[in-house]
Amino acid sequence: MTRKSITMALAGNPNSGKTTVFNNLTGARQHVGNWPGVTVAKKEGSCTFQGHHVKVVDLPGVYSLTAYSQDEVIARDYVVDARPDVVVDVVDASNLERNLYLAVQLLEMKAGLVIALNMMDVARSRGYVIDVTELSRLLGTPVVPMVAARNQGTKELLETVVGVAGGEIPVGGINLQYGQDIEAEIAKLEKLVDGNFPAGQYPPRWLAVKLLEEDEEIVRKIRQAGVG
Ligand SMILES: Nc1nc2c(ncn2[C@@H]2O[C@H](COP(=O)(O)OP(=O)(O)O)[C@@H](O)[C@H]2O)c(=O)[nH]1
Numbered sequence: 715m716t717r718k719s720i721t722m723a724l725a726g727n728p729n730s731g732k733t734t735v736f737n738n739l740t741g742a743r744q745h746v747g748n749w750p751g752v753t754v755a756k757k758e759g760s761c762t763f764q765g766h767h768v769k770v771v772d773l774p775g776v777y778s779l780t781a782y783s784q785d786e787v788i789a790r791d792y793v794v795d796a797r798p799d800v801v802v803d804v805v806d807a808s809n810l811e812r813n814l815y816l817a818v819q820l821l822e823m824k825a826g827l828v829i830a831l832n833m834m835d836v837a838r839s840r841g842y843v844i845d846v847t848e849l850s851r852l853l854g855t856p857v858v859p860m861v862a863a864r865n866q867g868t869k870e871l872l873e874t875v876v877g878v879a880g881g882e883i884p885v886g887g888i889n890l891q892y893g894q895d896i897e898a899e900i901a902k903l904e905k906l907v908d909g910n911f912p913a914g915q916y917p918p919r920w921l922a923v924k925l926l927e928e929d930e931e932i933v934r935k936i937r938q939a940g941v942g
């Protein structure tokens with residue numbers, strides 16, 4: 715790909731190693747500000763890789779992307795509003811099941827997702843054998859094994875991020891199926907919101923599911939947009 719600027723966001727559960735990955739990527743090239751309108755710290759940094767300028771944004775650590783906490787709303791809004799080229803979900807390989815909950819939500823949002831499968835040393839020491847290729851196939855998105863505490867996997871992560879940003883490496887998205895009755899309602903709502911929502915970057919199906927969940931933040935945004 716030609717040289718370009720790439721924006722990547724780091725998402726992940728608290729304690730998955732996000733800050734360690736962020737520091738490995740950016741070194742001293744980082745600064746801390748605040749997310750607009752709130753006192754939550756926003757860390758940004760950058761690095762140069764294979765001639766590309768990569769901006770890295772550290773999102774608040776969250777377990778999911780509902781609207782129940784300020785951190786979740788910040789992370790979610792950044793993914794859909796700022797549209798980073800790539801979202802890297804730092805996943806704790808020793809707590810795979812719990813961590814994949816967020817990964818699935820990001821896949822549902824059709825974020826350009828790369829899984830940084832961190833803490834591989836901890837997973838190994840507990841005797842867990844993770845088939846990385848199979849995990850990547852199942853999720854339909856790249857998975858990069860890492861031991862961030864020893865700066866292992868950083869280069870591979872950047873190679874993958876550059877490949878995804880350039881369109882050479884495919885990323886996945888998934889639609890969870892909710893059964894006939896709910897799917898019928900989703901289809902109706904999807905038609906209503908599709909194209910009507912000014913911030914048209916939200917996937918219509920995702921909006922429809924959030925409306926059925928009565929997600930306060932999305933209901934408010936839809937009302938503001940004067941839809942329905
Ligand atoms: N064993 C091991 N520890 C790690 C790894 N990555 C991060 N850590 C440690 O895990 C703890 C939480 O990491 P941190 O980056 O602060 O997580 P955050 O809450 O997601 O930002 C710290 O003590 C790190 O040194 C790893 O790959 N292996």
Ligand SMILES: [Mg+2]
Nearest residue numbers: 732733734775
């Ligand atoms: Mg942190």
